[in-house]
Amino acid sequence: MKKTHSPAPQHVEVASVSDATMRRFVGYRMKRAFNVVQEDLARVLKPFELRMLTYTALVLIVDNPGMRQSQLADAMDIERPNLVVLIDELERRELIVRDRVPTDRRAYALKATLAGLRLYDRAVAAVAAHEARLLDGIDQDSIATVLAALKTIENARQGD
Amino acid sequence: MKKTHSPAPQHVEVASVSDATMRRFVGYRMKRAFNVVQEDLARVLKPFELRMLTYTALVLIVDNPGMRQSQLADAMDIERPNLVVLIDELERRELIVRDRVPTDRRAYALKATLAGLRLYDRAVAAVAAHEARLLDGIDQDSIATVLAALKTIENARQGD
DNA sequence: TATTGTTATACTCTATAACTATA
DNA sequence: TATAGTTATAGAGTATAACAATA
Known part of the structure:
Protein backbone atom coordinates (compact mmCIF):
# COMPACT_ATOMS: atom_id res chain seq x y z
CA MET A 1 0.00 0.00 0.00
CA LYS A 2 1.66 3.17 -1.22
CA LYS A 3 1.36 6.44 0.66
CA THR A 4 -0.12 8.91 -1.83
CA HIS A 5 -0.06 11.81 0.61
CA SER A 6 3.18 11.80 2.57
CA PRO A 7 2.21 13.00 6.07
CA ALA A 8 5.04 15.43 6.89
CA PRO A 9 7.96 13.01 7.33
CA GLN A 10 10.18 13.74 10.35
CA HIS A 11 13.37 13.12 8.42
CA VAL A 12 14.21 12.97 4.75
CA GLU A 13 12.96 9.70 3.29
CA VAL A 14 11.94 8.46 -0.12
CA ALA A 15 8.23 9.15 0.12
CA LYS A 31 18.61 -2.54 11.78
CA ARG A 32 17.34 0.92 10.90
CA ALA A 33 16.61 1.74 14.55
CA PHE A 34 19.92 0.28 15.69
CA ASN A 35 21.75 2.35 13.07
CA VAL A 36 20.29 5.47 14.63
CA VAL A 37 21.17 4.39 18.16
CA GLN A 38 24.70 3.39 17.18
CA GLU A 39 25.34 6.54 15.18
CA ASP A 40 24.02 8.75 17.93
CA LEU A 41 25.89 6.84 20.59
CA ALA A 42 29.13 7.22 18.66
CA ARG A 43 28.63 10.98 18.72
CA VAL A 44 27.97 10.95 22.47
CA LEU A 45 31.02 8.80 23.20
CA LYS A 46 33.40 10.66 20.91
CA PRO A 47 34.36 13.34 23.49
CA PHE A 48 35.44 10.51 25.79
CA GLU A 49 37.38 8.85 22.95
CA LEU A 50 35.24 5.76 23.38
CA ARG A 51 33.34 3.66 20.87
CA MET A 52 30.36 1.47 21.66
CA LEU A 53 32.63 -1.57 22.09
CA THR A 54 35.21 0.10 24.31
CA TYR A 55 32.45 1.75 26.34
CA THR A 56 30.67 -1.55 26.84
CA ALA A 57 33.89 -3.26 27.89
CA LEU A 58 34.72 -0.48 30.36
CA VAL A 59 31.27 -0.55 31.93
CA LEU A 60 31.29 -4.31 32.33
CA ILE A 61 34.75 -4.28 33.87
CA VAL A 62 33.86 -1.51 36.33
CA ASP A 63 30.68 -3.35 37.31
CA ASN A 64 32.43 -6.71 37.55
CA PRO A 65 35.94 -6.13 38.86
CA GLY A 66 38.21 -9.10 38.43
CA MET A 67 36.33 -10.63 35.54
CA ARG A 68 38.29 -12.65 32.94
CA ARG A 80 37.89 -13.75 22.28
CA PRO A 81 40.40 -12.69 19.64
CA ASN A 82 38.41 -9.55 18.92
CA LEU A 83 38.38 -8.60 22.57
CA VAL A 84 42.16 -8.56 22.85
CA VAL A 85 42.63 -5.33 20.89
CA LEU A 86 39.86 -3.65 22.84
CA ILE A 87 41.50 -4.55 26.14
CA ASP A 88 44.87 -3.50 24.73
CA GLU A 89 43.40 -0.12 23.90
CA LEU A 90 41.82 0.40 27.33
CA GLU A 91 45.02 -0.74 29.03
CA ARG A 92 47.22 1.51 26.91
CA ARG A 93 45.03 4.43 27.97
CA GLU A 94 45.46 3.28 31.57
CA LEU A 95 41.72 2.95 32.12
CA ILE A 96 42.01 -0.71 33.13
CA VAL A 97 44.71 -3.18 34.14
CA ARG A 98 45.30 -6.85 33.45
CA LYS A 111 40.06 -4.14 36.82
CA ALA A 112 39.41 -0.47 36.24
CA THR A 113 41.94 2.12 37.35
CA LEU A 114 40.96 5.33 39.07
CA ALA A 115 41.08 7.07 35.70
CA GLY A 116 38.84 4.32 34.32
CA LEU A 117 36.36 4.82 37.12
CA ARG A 118 36.28 8.56 36.55
CA LEU A 119 35.74 8.15 32.81
CA TYR A 120 33.05 5.54 33.53
CA ASP A 121 31.13 8.00 35.71
CA ARG A 122 31.12 10.69 33.10
CA ALA A 123 30.43 8.40 30.15
CA VAL A 124 27.60 6.51 31.84
CA ALA A 125 25.89 9.79 32.69
CA ALA A 126 26.25 11.02 29.12
CA VAL A 127 24.89 7.78 27.67
CA ALA A 128 21.96 7.74 30.09
CA ALA A 129 21.07 11.29 29.07
CA HIS A 130 21.46 10.34 25.43
CA GLU A 131 19.17 7.35 25.69
CA ALA A 132 16.58 9.29 27.65
CA ARG A 133 16.53 11.77 24.77
CA LEU A 134 16.30 8.99 22.21
CA LEU A 135 13.40 7.30 24.01
CA ASP A 136 11.67 10.57 24.73
CA GLY A 137 8.52 9.82 22.73
CA ILE A 138 8.05 6.35 24.21
CA ASP A 139 6.23 5.72 27.50
CA GLN A 140 7.76 3.61 30.28
CA ASP A 141 5.44 0.65 29.78
CA SER A 142 6.38 0.43 26.12
CA ILE A 143 10.07 0.64 26.95
CA ALA A 144 9.66 -2.23 29.39
CA THR A 145 7.82 -4.20 26.71
CA VAL A 146 10.57 -3.51 24.20
CA LEU A 147 13.33 -4.57 26.58
CA ALA A 148 11.45 -7.75 27.44
CA ALA A 149 10.93 -8.51 23.76
CA LEU A 150 14.61 -7.93 22.99
CA LYS A 151 15.50 -10.33 25.78
CA THR A 152 13.11 -12.94 24.38
CA ILE A 153 14.65 -12.59 20.94
CA GLU A 154 18.13 -12.94 22.43
CA ASN A 155 17.13 -16.16 24.11
CA ALA A 156 15.52 -17.48 20.94
CA ARG A 157 18.99 -17.86 19.41
CA GLN A 158 19.10 -21.06 17.39
CA GLY A 159 21.64 -23.83 17.72
CA ASP A 160 24.95 -22.31 18.74
CA MET B 1 23.72 -5.55 42.41
CA LYS B 2 25.11 -9.04 41.79
CA LYS B 3 22.92 -12.06 41.28
CA THR B 4 23.98 -14.57 43.91
CA HIS B 5 21.54 -17.23 42.78
CA SER B 6 21.55 -17.53 38.98
CA PRO B 7 17.95 -18.36 37.96
CA ALA B 8 18.38 -21.11 35.35
CA PRO B 9 19.69 -19.17 32.35
CA GLN B 10 18.10 -20.13 28.98
CA HIS B 11 21.39 -20.08 27.13
CA VAL B 12 24.99 -20.21 28.20
CA GLU B 13 25.88 -16.92 29.81
CA VAL B 14 28.30 -15.72 32.44
CA ALA B 15 26.05 -16.15 35.42
CA LYS B 31 22.79 -4.99 19.69
CA ARG B 32 22.57 -8.38 21.37
CA ALA B 33 19.06 -9.00 20.03
CA PHE B 34 20.00 -7.74 16.59
CA ASN B 35 23.03 -10.04 16.56
CA VAL B 36 20.70 -12.99 17.05
CA VAL B 37 18.30 -11.82 14.35
CA GLN B 38 21.12 -11.15 11.90
CA GLU B 39 22.89 -14.41 12.58
CA ASP B 40 19.69 -16.40 12.25
CA LEU B 41 18.65 -14.50 9.14
CA ALA B 42 21.99 -15.23 7.52
CA ARG B 43 21.35 -18.94 8.04
CA VAL B 44 17.86 -18.68 6.53
CA LEU B 45 19.10 -16.73 3.51
CA LYS B 46 22.15 -18.87 2.84
CA PRO B 47 20.31 -21.47 0.71
CA PHE B 48 19.20 -18.62 -1.55
CA GLU B 49 22.76 -17.26 -1.68
CA LEU B 50 21.50 -13.99 -0.23
CA ARG B 51 22.72 -11.89 2.67
CA MET B 52 20.62 -9.45 4.65
CA LEU B 53 21.75 -6.57 2.43
CA THR B 54 21.17 -8.31 -0.90
CA TYR B 55 17.85 -9.67 0.33
CA THR B 56 16.72 -6.22 1.42
CA ALA B 57 17.74 -4.70 -1.89
CA LEU B 58 15.91 -7.39 -3.86
CA VAL B 59 12.72 -7.00 -1.83
CA LEU B 60 12.69 -3.23 -2.20
CA ILE B 61 13.30 -3.45 -5.95
CA VAL B 62 10.55 -6.01 -6.45
CA ASP B 63 8.13 -3.91 -4.43
CA ASN B 64 9.17 -0.68 -6.11
CA PRO B 65 9.94 -1.44 -9.73
CA GLY B 66 11.82 1.32 -11.49
CA MET B 67 13.31 2.84 -8.37
CA ARG B 68 16.71 4.59 -8.64
CA ARG B 80 25.44 5.20 -2.47
CA PRO B 81 28.94 3.86 -3.07
CA ASN B 82 28.20 0.84 -0.92
CA LEU B 83 25.08 0.05 -2.89
CA VAL B 84 26.92 -0.25 -6.18
CA VAL B 85 28.55 -3.58 -5.38
CA LEU B 86 25.26 -4.98 -4.09
CA ILE B 87 23.49 -4.04 -7.31
CA ASP B 88 26.42 -5.40 -9.32
CA GLU B 89 26.02 -8.70 -7.51
CA LEU B 90 22.25 -8.95 -8.07
CA GLU B 91 22.67 -7.94 -11.72
CA ARG B 92 25.47 -10.45 -12.31
CA ARG B 93 23.14 -13.14 -10.97
CA GLU B 94 20.45 -11.83 -13.36
CA LEU B 95 17.98 -11.23 -10.55
CA ILE B 96 17.60 -7.55 -11.46
CA VAL B 97 18.43 -5.24 -14.35
CA ARG B 98 19.64 -1.65 -14.60
CA LYS B 111 13.73 -3.82 -12.00
CA ALA B 112 13.57 -7.44 -10.98
CA THR B 113 13.82 -10.15 -13.64
CA LEU B 114 11.56 -13.20 -13.67
CA ALA B 115 14.31 -15.11 -11.84
CA GLY B 116 14.46 -12.28 -9.30
CA LEU B 117 10.72 -12.46 -8.74
CA ARG B 118 10.85 -16.20 -8.26
CA LEU B 119 13.69 -15.94 -5.76
CA TYR B 120 11.84 -13.12 -4.00
CA ASP B 121 8.78 -15.31 -3.50
CA ARG B 122 10.73 -18.13 -1.96
CA ALA B 123 13.00 -15.96 0.17
CA VAL B 124 10.21 -13.77 1.54
CA ALA B 125 8.29 -16.88 2.60
CA ALA B 126 11.37 -18.31 4.31
CA VAL B 127 12.10 -15.05 6.13
CA ALA B 128 8.49 -14.67 7.25
CA ALA B 129 8.57 -18.19 8.69
CA HIS B 130 11.90 -17.47 10.33
CA GLU B 131 10.68 -14.30 11.99
CA ALA B 132 7.48 -15.95 13.15
CA ARG B 133 9.66 -18.56 14.87
CA LEU B 134 11.89 -15.89 16.37
CA LEU B 135 8.96 -13.90 17.74
CA ASP B 136 7.17 -17.00 18.91
CA GLY B 137 7.19 -16.11 22.62
CA ILE B 138 5.96 -12.57 22.08
CA ASP B 139 2.29 -11.65 21.78
CA GLN B 140 0.95 -9.56 18.91
CA ASP B 141 0.35 -6.46 21.01
CA SER B 142 3.94 -6.48 22.21
CA ILE B 143 5.23 -6.91 18.66
CA ALA B 144 3.18 -3.91 17.57
CA THR B 145 4.57 -1.93 20.50
CA VAL B 146 8.11 -2.91 19.59
CA LEU B 147 7.69 -1.98 15.93
CA ALA B 148 6.19 1.37 16.91
CA ALA B 149 9.05 2.01 19.32
CA LEU B 150 11.65 1.12 16.69
CA LYS B 151 9.96 3.56 14.32
CA THR B 152 10.03 6.29 16.97
CA ILE B 153 13.72 5.69 17.59
CA GLU B 154 14.40 5.84 13.85
CA ASN B 155 12.69 9.19 13.64
CA ALA B 156 14.55 10.51 16.67
CA ARG B 157 17.74 10.57 14.60
CA GLN B 158 19.73 13.65 15.49
CA GLY B 159 21.07 16.23 13.06
CA ASP B 160 21.90 14.46 9.81
C1' DT C 1 26.27 24.31 -10.13
C1' DA C 2 24.08 20.13 -8.60
C1' DT C 3 23.07 15.24 -8.97
C1' DT C 4 23.63 10.03 -10.43
C1' DG C 5 26.37 6.53 -10.39
C1' DT C 6 31.06 5.18 -9.87
C1' DT C 7 36.01 4.20 -8.22
C1' DA C 8 39.29 4.02 -4.76
C1' DT C 9 40.29 3.72 -0.18
C1' DA C 10 40.34 3.23 4.72
C1' DC C 11 38.38 2.03 9.01
C1' DT C 12 35.56 -0.80 12.13
C1' DC C 13 33.58 -5.01 13.38
C1' DT C 14 33.53 -9.87 12.89
C1' DA C 15 35.06 -14.88 12.32
C1' DT C 16 38.45 -18.72 12.10
C1' DA C 17 42.69 -21.26 12.56
C1' DA C 18 46.71 -21.92 14.91
C1' DC C 19 49.98 -20.80 18.39
C1' DT C 20 51.90 -20.33 23.78
C1' DA C 21 51.53 -21.10 28.33
C1' DT C 22 49.34 -22.89 31.56
C1' DA C 23 45.87 -26.30 33.77
C1' DT D 1 43.75 -33.15 26.73
C1' DA D 2 41.56 -28.82 27.49
C1' DT D 3 41.42 -23.83 28.46
C1' DA D 4 42.97 -18.55 28.52
C1' DG D 5 44.87 -15.40 25.99
C1' DT D 6 47.13 -14.28 21.75
C1' DT D 7 48.51 -13.64 16.73
C1' DA D 8 47.52 -13.44 12.02
C1' DT D 9 44.33 -13.00 8.64
C1' DA D 10 40.31 -12.55 5.86
C1' DG D 11 35.73 -11.08 5.17
C1' DA D 12 31.79 -8.12 5.77
C1' DG D 13 29.81 -3.54 6.40
C1' DT D 14 30.49 1.32 6.45
C1' DA D 15 32.15 6.18 5.41
C1' DT D 16 34.45 9.85 2.64
C1' DA D 17 36.62 12.14 -1.28
C1' DA D 18 36.88 12.66 -5.96
C1' DC D 19 35.67 11.69 -10.68
C1' DA D 20 32.72 11.36 -15.38
C1' DA D 21 28.41 11.99 -17.39
C1' DT D 22 24.37 14.41 -17.33
C1' DA D 23 20.93 17.77 -15.61
Missing part, protein backbone atom coordinates in the same frame (compact mmCIF):
# COMPACT_ATOMS: atom_id res chain seq x y z
CA SER A 16 7.33 6.95 -2.83
CA VAL A 17 9.01 3.77 -1.56
CA SER A 18 6.51 1.10 -0.66
CA ASP A 19 7.33 -0.79 2.50
CA ALA A 20 4.40 -3.17 2.44
CA THR A 21 6.71 -6.17 2.67
CA MET A 22 9.37 -4.44 4.73
CA ARG A 23 7.00 -3.09 7.33
CA ARG A 24 6.76 -6.43 9.03
CA PHE A 25 10.38 -7.41 8.36
CA VAL A 26 11.59 -7.09 11.94
CA GLY A 27 15.28 -7.50 11.05
CA TYR A 28 15.08 -4.51 8.74
CA ARG A 29 13.22 -2.36 11.26
CA MET A 30 15.67 -3.33 13.99
CA GLN A 69 38.62 -11.79 29.28
CA SER A 70 36.71 -14.88 28.23
CA GLN A 71 33.82 -13.90 30.50
CA LEU A 72 33.86 -10.42 29.09
CA ALA A 73 33.89 -11.69 25.51
CA ASP A 74 30.91 -13.85 26.37
CA ALA A 75 29.04 -10.98 27.99
CA MET A 76 29.76 -8.78 24.98
CA ASP A 77 28.82 -11.46 22.48
CA ILE A 78 32.11 -11.19 20.62
CA GLU A 79 34.89 -13.67 19.94
CA ASP A 99 46.10 -8.46 36.79
CA ARG A 100 47.46 -11.98 36.90
CA VAL A 101 45.21 -14.48 38.67
CA PRO A 102 47.34 -16.36 41.23
CA THR A 103 45.15 -19.47 41.15
CA ASP A 104 45.12 -19.69 37.35
CA ARG A 105 48.16 -18.20 35.71
CA ARG A 106 46.62 -18.45 32.25
CA ALA A 107 43.95 -15.89 33.04
CA TYR A 108 43.83 -12.17 33.67
CA ALA A 109 41.60 -10.41 36.18
CA LEU A 110 40.40 -7.18 34.60
CA SER B 16 28.13 -13.99 37.69
CA VAL B 17 28.24 -10.94 35.43
CA SER B 18 26.31 -8.04 36.85
CA ASP B 19 24.27 -6.15 34.31
CA ALA B 20 22.83 -3.54 36.64
CA THR B 21 24.18 -0.75 34.46
CA MET B 22 23.79 -2.61 31.20
CA ARG B 23 20.22 -3.70 31.80
CA ARG B 24 18.89 -0.28 30.90
CA PHE B 25 21.51 0.39 28.22
CA VAL B 26 19.17 0.10 25.27
CA GLY B 27 21.93 0.19 22.66
CA TYR B 28 23.53 -2.87 24.23
CA ARG B 29 20.26 -4.78 24.50
CA MET B 30 19.41 -3.88 20.90
CA GLN B 69 19.87 3.54 -6.89
CA SER B 70 19.93 6.71 -4.82
CA GLN B 71 16.38 6.04 -3.65
CA LEU B 72 17.29 2.49 -2.77
CA ALA B 73 20.39 3.58 -0.85
CA ASP B 74 18.20 6.00 1.06
CA ALA B 75 15.61 3.33 1.82
CA MET B 76 18.33 0.96 2.96
CA ASP B 77 20.09 3.56 5.04
CA ILE B 78 23.44 2.98 3.35
CA GLU B 79 25.73 5.23 1.32
CA ASP B 99 17.43 0.06 -17.17
CA ARG B 100 18.35 3.48 -18.49
CA VAL B 101 15.84 6.20 -17.64
CA PRO B 102 15.03 8.09 -20.88
CA THR B 103 14.12 11.30 -19.08
CA ASP B 104 17.30 11.34 -16.95
CA ARG B 105 20.21 9.62 -18.56
CA ARG B 106 22.28 9.79 -15.37
CA ALA B 107 19.98 7.43 -13.50
CA TYR B 108 19.09 3.75 -13.66
CA ALA B 109 15.63 2.28 -13.13
CA LEU B 110 16.02 -0.91 -11.16
